[in-house]
Amino acid sequence: MIGKSMRFWIVRFLTIVGILLGMFFLSKIITDNLDSYYYQILIQCGIFITLAVSLNLINGITGQFSIGHAGFYAVGAYVGASWTLLWQPRFLHSAPFLQMGTTFGDAINLVIALVLGVLAAAMAGFVVGLPSLRLRGDYLAIVTLGFGEVIRIVVLNIDEVGGARGLSGIPTLVSTGGMAVFWVFLLVIAVVVLSKNLLQSVRGLTWLAVREDEIAADAMGVNTTKVKVTAFVIGSAFAGAAGVLYAHFFTGISPDVFDMNTSIVITTMVVLGGTGSVTGAILAATLLTSLPEMLRFLKDYRMVIYSLSLIIMMLTRPQGLFGTKEIGWKSFHRRRRTSAGGSAAA
Amino acid sequence: MLTISNLTVFYGAIQALDSISLEVNQGEIVTMIGANGAGKSTTIRSISGLVRPRSGEIIFEGKPIQELPAHEIVKIGIGQSPEGRRVFANMTVRENLELGAYTRLQKKVEVSSDIEKMFTLFPRLKERERQSAGTLSGGEQQMLAIGRALMTRPRLLLLDEPSLGLAPFLVQSIFQIIRDINRQGVTVLLVEQNANQALRIANRGYVLETGNVVLAESAENLLKNDDVRKAYLGE
Ligand SMILES: Nc1ncnc2c1ncn2[C@@H]1O[C@H](COP(=O)(O)OP(=O)(O)O)[C@@H](O)[C@H]1O
Ligand SMILES: [Mg+2]
Numbered sequence: 001m002i003g004k005s006m007r008f009w010i011v012r013f014l015t016i017v018g019i020l021l022g023m024f025f026l027s028k029i030i031t032d033n034l035d036s037y038y039y040q041i042l043i044q045c046g047i048f049i050t051l052a053v054s055l056n057l058i059n060g061i062t063g064q065f066s067i068g069h070a071g072f073y074a075v076g077a078y079v080g081a082s083w084t085l086l087w088q089p090r091f092l093h094s095a096p097f098l099q100m101g102t103t104f105g106d107a108i109n110l111v112i113a114l115v116l117g118v119l120a121a122a123m124a125g126f127v128v129g130l131p132s133l134r135l136r137g138d139y140l141a142i143v144t145l146g147f148g149e150v151i152r153i154v155v156l157n158i159d160e161v162g163g164a165r166g167l168s169g170i171p172t173l174v175s176t177g178g179m180a181v182f183w184v185f186l187l188v189i190a191v192v193v194l195s196k197n198l199l200q201s202v203r204g205l206t207w208l209a210v211r212e213d214e215i216a217a218d219a220m221g222v223n224t225t226k227v228k229v230t231a232f233v234i235g236s237a238f239a240g241a242a243g244v245l246y247a248h249f250f251t252g253i254s255p256d257v258f259d260m261n262t263s264i265v266i267t268t269m270v271v272l273g274g275t276g277s278v279t280g281a282i283l284a285a286t287l288l289t290s291l292p293e294m295l296r297f298l299k300d301y302r303m304v305i306y307s308l309s310l311i312i313m314m315l316t317r318p319q320g321l322f323g324t325k326e327i328g329w330k331s332f333h334r335r336r337r338t339s340a341g342g343s344a345a346a
Numbered sequence: 347m348l349t350i351s352n353l354t355v356f357y358g359a360i361q362a363l364d365s366i367s368l369e370v371n372q373g374e375i376v377t378m379i380g381a382n383g384a385g386k387s388t389t390i391r392s393i394s395g396l397v398r399p400r401s402g403e404i405i406f407e408g409k410p411i412q413e414l415p416a417h418e419i420v421k422i423g424i425g426q427s428p429e430g431r432r433v434f435a436n437m438t439v440r441e442n443l444e445l446g447a448y449t450r451l452q453k454k455v456e457v458s459s460d461i462e463k464m465f466t467l468f469p470r471l472k473e474r475e476r477q478s479a480g481t482l483s484g485g486e487q488q489m490l491a492i493g494r495a496l497m498t499r500p501r502l503l504l505l506d507e508p509s510l511g512l513a514p515f516l517v518q519s520i521f522q523i524i525r526d527i528n529r530q531g532v533t534v535l536l537v538e539q540n541a542n543q544a545l546r547i548a549n550r551g552y553v554l555e556t557g558n559v560v561l562a563e564s565a566e567n568l569l570k571n572d573d574v575r576k577a578y579l580g581e
Contacts (some may be wrong), residue, residue, distance in 0.1 A: 221420030
């Protein structure tokens, strides 16, 4: 007989393999059939969904206010690109499994770039987050805003990474074998599943408590600084991963890709989606990424209409498209939450 | 059980407590009374680690705790219902109670039975179990705040003005509940403006005025004290 927990793990393992295979074939089909223009928009959407959902962990679920997410996106992009463009060729160009240009070698190099980019962004998140999150109030907004600019200016002044010109000719690791959609989907699923699981868990309850009332959370024994720093570091790490994928899909990065404007766009996506709602962040990221493209036929009026539609959305739904609601698993989420104490109420 | 000596607290340049000392013994109900701004809440906040004293000592069960962060204070057995209740308004009543026990939520049976105990103590909360806390009446929110504090399984319970803003009949039942909680073995430090009621259930009382302890007596004697009667009992 196979034990119950054994069966659970087998089922879980098969599910993951199934999802990966499904994504692999889906991404093949999309890559083979989608016009390259729409293909780019799709990738861009995936990257911004990751950015918005990861910022939602910080601004939405734990109720902090970071407005420099592009800074961590930049750290990931530059560190990841530095690996493939600068470090790997310099130090490990003849290592057997690290040859770029083969499907396997590219995948390995991408994973290494991801690990480095994620670690760097997470560390940056820790360094920025720890001192500013210990304090209550608006310090975080000011510090993150400053951080975004500092990163941009630092990059601007390092010749190694191209200064104002940026880096170009980054090997397009993600696209080898039409895998770009696969990698981006993988990242989106990772950040969404993490957010969902969190919201259903005990830990998520404490994160929400910090948003609701930090003093009361403190008084219940929640280590509020730890919660805030954890959320901030995880959010930053995902922004870093998004940066790595961006660099290796578009093959060129420059400081202006990660300017304050980008930070504001990501923050807008979270607010527009309904602060705290994962579904809302996904929808708003998709909308705000594709809308400027869909409005191209308006030519010069494009950005005017874009801004106007933003203003109208904010005015008609100040709580965001979704408020704090979720699509799909809300009922499940409630049931799970309230059952933490057992069935005594039934 | 709890000994505070020479506790001095500042908020920036404002002095809130001027070297106060007080003591709470195991099994007691001790009350702190005093006018608005006397420093009652500041004392509670210092014990629970929400403000850092400038000087002085807070000893709980033999160990100094004035340096500990708030979340550690809860773990060593001091629970509180803070001033103004501060329930998690967008969470359900049950979730609020669960948060009180969040460090041991994995022990489902235990937590579940503790929540049932809270429902026995506060039947009104049982009816509102799945309602969000923000929709409760003031009295129900106060019960929830006390219940949530009890879910941390405190040996010492700090209550900051639990009767504030409640209808008279509810005030009665809140004080009755505090007495019941105490009988079940929880030591209580009770801050109140409603001096009359507080002194009736307390063993001892401290009177605070502008950051100083001006009287420390048995509750019985304070109730008889002329100055106290004039200043705090409205006679
Ligand atoms: N957060 C704060 N910032 C500055 N001053 C404060 C703060 N909280 C309380 N005070 C001041 O400290 C003194 C004591 O306040 P408090 O402890 O709240 O009194 P009580 O609870 O007895 O009404 C008052 O003078 C009050 O104005
Ligand atoms: Mg007070």
